[in-house]
Amino acid sequence: MEAVSSRSSGLISVFLPNERWKVIVMQMPIIDLVSRIKRAQSEMKTFGFQGLCLSPGPDLRYFVDYDAKNLERITCLVLGAEIDPVLLVPRLEKLPAESSGAGRLGLEVRTYGEFDNPYQIIYEILGDVAEIGVDDRMWAVKAKGIENAFPNSRVSPAGKFTGYLRSVKSDYEIEALARVSASIDKVHMQVPNLLKIGRTELEIARDIGNLILEHDHARVDFIIVASGPNSASPHHEPTNRVLNAGEVVVVDIGGTSHEGYCSDCTRMYAMQGVPDEFIDNYEILKKAQNLAVESIKPGVLPSAIDAACRDYLTENNLGEFFIHRTGHGIGVETHEDPYIGSALHEPVITNHVFSVEPGFYIEGLYGGRIEDIIAVTADSRISLNHTSRELIII
Numbered sequence: 001m002e003a004v005s006s007r008s009s010g011l012i013s014v015f016l017p018n019e020r021w022k023v024i025v026m027q028m029p030i031i032d033l034v035s036r037i038k039r040a041q042s043e044m045k046t047f048g049f050q051g052l053c054l055s056p057g058p059d060l061r062y063f064v065d066y067d068a069k070n071l072e073r074i075t076c077l078v079l080g081a082e083i084d085p086v087l088l089v090p091r092l093e094k095l096p097a098e099s100s101g102a103g104r105l106g107l108e109v110r111t112y113g114e115f116d117n118p119y120q121i122i123y124e125i126l127g128d129v130a131e132i133g134v135d136d137r138m139w140a141v142k143a144k145g146i147e148n149a150f151p152n153s154r155v156s157p158a159g160k161f162t163g164y165l166r167s168v169k170s171d172y173e174i175e176a177l178a179r180v181s182a183s184i185d186k187v188h189m190q191v192p193n194l195l196k197i198g199r200t201e202l203e204i205a206r207d208i209g210n211l212i213l214e215h216d217h218a219r220v221d222f223i224i225v226a227s228g229p230n231s232a233s234p235h236h237e238p239t240n241r242v243l244n245a246g247e248v249v250v251v252d253i254g255g256t257s258h259e260g261y262c263s264d265c266t267r268m269y270a271m272q273g274v275p276d277e278f279i280d281n282y283e284i285l286k287k288a289q290n291l292a293v294e295s296i297k298p299g300v301l302p303s304a305i306d307a308a309c310r311d312y313l314t315e316n317n318l319g320e321f322f323i324h325r326t327g328h329g330i331g332v333e334t335h336e337d338p339y340i341g342s343a344l345h346e347p348v349i350t351n352h353v354f355s356v357e358p359g360f361y362i363e364g365l366y367g368g369r370i371e372d373i374i375a376v377t378a379d380s381r382i383s384l385n386h387t388s389r390e391l392i393i394i
Helices: 030-047 058-064 091-100 101-105 118-128 140-149 158-168 171-193 199-213 228-232 276-294 302-315
Strands: 004-008 013-017 051-054 077-078 082-088 108-112 131-134 154-157 217-227 248-257 265-270 327-329 336-341 353-356 358-361 365-370 372-376 381-383
Touching: 030 051, 030 058, 030 077, 030 101, 030 158, 051 158, 058 077, 058 101, 058 118, 058 158, 077 118, 082 091, 082 118, 091 101, 091 108, 108 118, 118 140, 140 154, 140 199, 154 372, 158 336, 171 199, 171 217, 171 248, 171 353, 171 372, 199 217, 199 248, 217 228, 228 248, 228 358, 228 365, 248 302, 248 365, 265 276, 276 302, 276 353, 276 358, 276 365, 276 372, 302 336, 336 353
Parallel strands: 051 131, 082 108, 131 154
Antiparallel strands: 004 013, 013 217, 051 077, 077 082, 217 248, 248 265, 327 336, 327 353, 353 372, 358 365, 372 381
C-alpha cells in the first residue's frame, strides 16, 4: 500500500487510502492514569492553578487515555485540586467518552446539548477560582469562552505544568517507548534496501512510510529523507530530487505506536563515492554524540549534556555548523519536556526520556545528524535505540 508524504504544521504526515493511519490507543494501565490525576491535583497549586481545563490533544490522552475529536464543540477534562474530575463532552460524544480511560476510571462524564452553554457548566464545576490553566493546544475561541465564563479568574497556559508532569515517565511508559523505539529500529534496518541511485527522496519516503506502519506503528508522524545538499537542511521535506553517486542521505523518521507513544531516530547513509572529508566529519559527529550520551546521569544539567557534544564539535571545526539544541523529550508527543540545550539548567532526573541528536549542516555541501532516544535510570542511562550508528555506505 502506498503512502504519500506531505508536511502539515511542521510535521510530515502520511495519508493512506484507508484508515490505518489513525491512532488506536491501547488501554493505558489504570494505575498510571490514577497516579497522573492525583499528582496533577496535588501539585497544581505550586504552579498557581486552582483548576485545569484540558481539551483534545496530548494532555487529554495522557490523563484519561481519550483520543477525542477536536470539534467546534468543546470537550474538556476539568480538574480541580479539591474536587472530583469531570469530563465534559458534547452529548453526541458521550459513548466514546465513556469508553475511554475516563469511563474505566469511573470519572463523571457530563454531557451538554447542542444549544447549552458548556462554559457555564465548567464554571459550575470549578467555582470562582483565582487562576485556571488551559492546555497549550486549546483553540483560542475555547480558551476565550472559558475566560468569559470566569470574570474573576485569570486564564493561563498550563503547558509548563503538564509538561513537567509528563516529563517523568512511569515504568510502563518507558517500556512502551522502548517497544516503539525497537520498531523504528527495524525500519532503519531496511532503509539501505530502498536507497538506490536514481530513486527520488519522495519515492523512498513513501516506502519508509509503509514500513513504519508494518512495524507496529498506528501512525506515521514524519519522514525526512534528505540527500546531497538537502542534507544540510535539518527539517528537509522529501522532494522529487534523485539520489546520485557520492552523496550522503539523512533519514530521520518517527511515528506513534498503538499504545500512543512516539518513536524518533536518525541514521546516516551514503552512496558509494562519498567524499573522505564527509567520512572524517561523520566520525567526529559520532564521537560527539557518544560523549553527550556518556555524560547523562541523574542530576546532570541539560546544558552540560549539550556542551559535551558541542564542545567536541567546536574543537574539530564543526561547532558553528551545529545550529540546534541537542535534544528533546519524547512520550505521547514527539517533542515534549525535557529539552536539552545550552541555555537549559534544570537537572535531568530519573525516568526522563529524551533524544540526543547533535548534527552539522554545511549549506551547499552536506549535513549529518545521529539521533538516539535515551532514558535516564536511577544511576545512569540506557539507549532505547540499538541499530548501528556507523555510516552505512551503499
